[in-house]
Amino acid sequence: MAETPVYTDADPTLAELLQTHPQLTVDPTCGLMLEGVALNAIADSVGTPCWVLGAGTLRARMRRMHTAMRNAGLDVSIHYAVKANDHLAILTLIGQEGFGADIVSGGELARALKAGIPADRIVFSGVGKTDAELEQAISHGIGQINVESAEELEAISAIATKLGKQATITLRVNPDVDAKTHAKITTGLAANKFGIPFQDAAALYAHAFTLPGVRPVGFATHIGSQILTTTPYRAAYARVAELVRTVRAAGNAVSVVDCGGGLGICYRNETEGQPEALAGAIKAELGGLGVKLAIEPGRWPIGPAGVLLSSVILRKEQGMDVPFLVLDAAMNELLRPSMYDAWHGILPLAPQAFSQPVSLAHVVGPVCESGDTFARDRLLPPLARNARIALLDTGAYGAVMSSTYNSRPLAAEVLVEDGQWQVIRQRQSVEELWQDETVPSHLAKAT
Numbered sequence: 001m002a003e004t005p006v007y008t009d010a011d012p013t014l015a016e017l018l019q020t021h022p023q024l025t026v027d028p029t030c031g032l033m034l035e036g037v038a039l040n041a042i043a044d045s046v047g048t049p050c051w052v053l054g055a056g057t058l059r060a061r062m063r064r065m066h067t068a069m070r071n072a073g074l075d076v077s078i079h080y081a082v083k084a085n086d087h088l089a090i091l092t093l094i095g096q097e098g099f100g101a102d103i104v105s106g107g108e109l110a111r112a113l114k115a116g117i118p119a120d121r122i123v124f125s126g127v128g129k130t131d132a133e134l135e136q137a138i139s140h141g142i143g144q145i146n147v148e149s150a151e152e153l154e155a156i157s158a159i160a161t162k163l164g165k166q167a168t169i170t171l172r173v174n175p176d177v178d179a180k181t182h183a184k185i186t187t188g189l190a191a192n193k194f195g196i197p198f199q200d201a202a203a204l205y206a207h208a209f210t211l212p213g214v215r216p217v218g219f220a221t222h223i224g225s226q227i228l229t230t231t232p233y234r235a236a237y238a239r240v241a242e243l244v245r246t247v248r249a250a251g252n253a254v255s256v257v258d259c260g261g262g263l264g265i266c267y268r269n270e271t272e273g274q275p276e277a278l279a280g281a282i283k284a285e286l287g288g289l290g291v292k293l294a295i296e297p298g299r300w301p302i303g304p305a306g307v308l309l310s311s312v313i314l315r316k317e318q319g320m321d322v323p324f325l326v327l328d329a330a331m332n333e334l335l336r337p338s339m340y341d342a343w344h345g346i347l348p349l350a351p352q353a354f355s356q357p358v359s360l361a362h363v364v365g366p367v368c369e370s371g372d373t374f375a376r377d378r379l380l381p382p383l384a385r386n387a388r389i390a391l392l393d394t395g396a397y398g399a400v401m402s403s404t405y406n407s408r409p410l411a412a413e414v415l416v417e418d419g420q421w422q423v424i425r426q427r428q429s430v431e432e433l434w435q436d437e438t439v440p441s442h443l444a445k446a447t
């Protein structure tokens with residue numbers, strides 16, 4: 001894994017995007033395919049906007065992570081970060097592959113359990129767990145709770161004691177390491193809200209052994225997301241290793257280190273994070289400690305497995321040098337470009353579009369915000385009204401971050417596997433938008 005991410009100034013061409021996304025191919029008749037299934041056929045039947053997920057890509061990437069850890073001689077449990085994509089079909093697949101889950105809410109816990117992931121393979125992270133969520137987790141016999149503050153440690157012990165149980169816990173440590181990623185998804189700096197300050201961790205760990213409701217087993221850390229080099233991982237793990245040695249020297253046992261998630265993918269022309277390099281970093285810093293290890297990947301396994309299909313509503317010239325392409329997908333579907341200025345590849349679905357000349361366009365959604373912009377100055381082939389495109393790498397932090405802003409119903413979702421496809425979420429109807437709303441009777445009477 002390169003020590004510095006590789007960026008060139010120019011955006012990748014359509015052909016280069018296809019090279020870095022082997023799950024996508026172009027058939028001369030059917031156009032863009034995901035895992036051998038024509039995306040136009042899905043859009044014809046389901047309409048747009050529509051999320052499409054390739055189960056084969058997800059399975060292959062989860063297995064590659066597992067193999068990378070095993071080949072490094074490491075005993076590592078893989079807990080998929082449910083937040084990246086919490087669809088029941090995805091969680092069912094994850095459970096069937098033998099992996100566990102990393103959850104951050106009672107809702108995610110309920111989903112993971114409903115999908116058949118055993119409670120003892122579930123780890124609960126998150127900076128603010130409510131009493132109700134902790135009760136739910138402890139009563140289900142969840143595998144591990146990663147504690148993020150001294151206050152939370154006391155609350156967990158009290159709740160577990162009340163339930164007549166003992167919760168297995170690690171302390172999530174904030175190592176004050178810069179993950180060198182977007183500021184909004186950096187979690188391991190002292191200024192971030194996450195984890196227990198490094199300097200407080202040893203004393204709090206010792207204190208945990210005096211509490212009746214918890215069984216301390218070790219430490220966790222998670223320094224951020226879309227991390228492209230091993231440097232910050234090694235820095236964070238080195239600090240955790242130092243902590244393990246310190247608390248052991250004080251006579252307290254440590255049997256678990258949870259190494260978090262965060263491995264980055266290739267959206268534009270980055271060299272994507274390599275699970276083998278991550279395994280190397282874990283082994284180098286933590287391999288000699290004789291602890292059970294875990295990782296919590298979300299984006300890496302499922303990000304590249306998904307695309308968001310959309311149709312051009314219109315091309316707006318507006319007397320400008322660069323026209324606007326207004327899509328039927330918007331920031332309420334894919335929030336990442338508005339929220340993090342994220343770059344997502346855009347490919348046409350039509351086969352002939354791949355050999356046409358390209359010109360610049362700004363690609364936007366129809367929502368009433370200028371931030372509803374997917375791309376500026378993007379080189380694309382001619383795309384007229386109703387032409388279809390795919391926004392790439394939307395399997396992680398895509399559908400899960402959707403909203404119904406501007407009264408736009410949630411988009412349909414489709415799963416592709418073994419050359420077949422199936423709708424896994426019906427498009428929401430307009431009526432469903434207000435089905436849980438009540439108009440107070442005094443107002444209803446007046447109308």
Ligand SMILES: Cc1ncc(COP(=O)(O)O)c(C=O)c1O
Binds near residue numbers: 222225262297
């Ligand atoms: C505690 C924890 N674990 C795992 C993840 C998954 O991160 P990623 O999707 O970058 O692998 C996150 C999100 O950043 C997280 O907060």
Ligand SMILES: N[C@@H](CCCC[NH3+])C(=O)O
Binds near residue numbers: 083185226336397
């Ligand atoms: N939502 C972020 C990732 C957050 C990671 C959660 N800890 C993204 O889309 O990049």
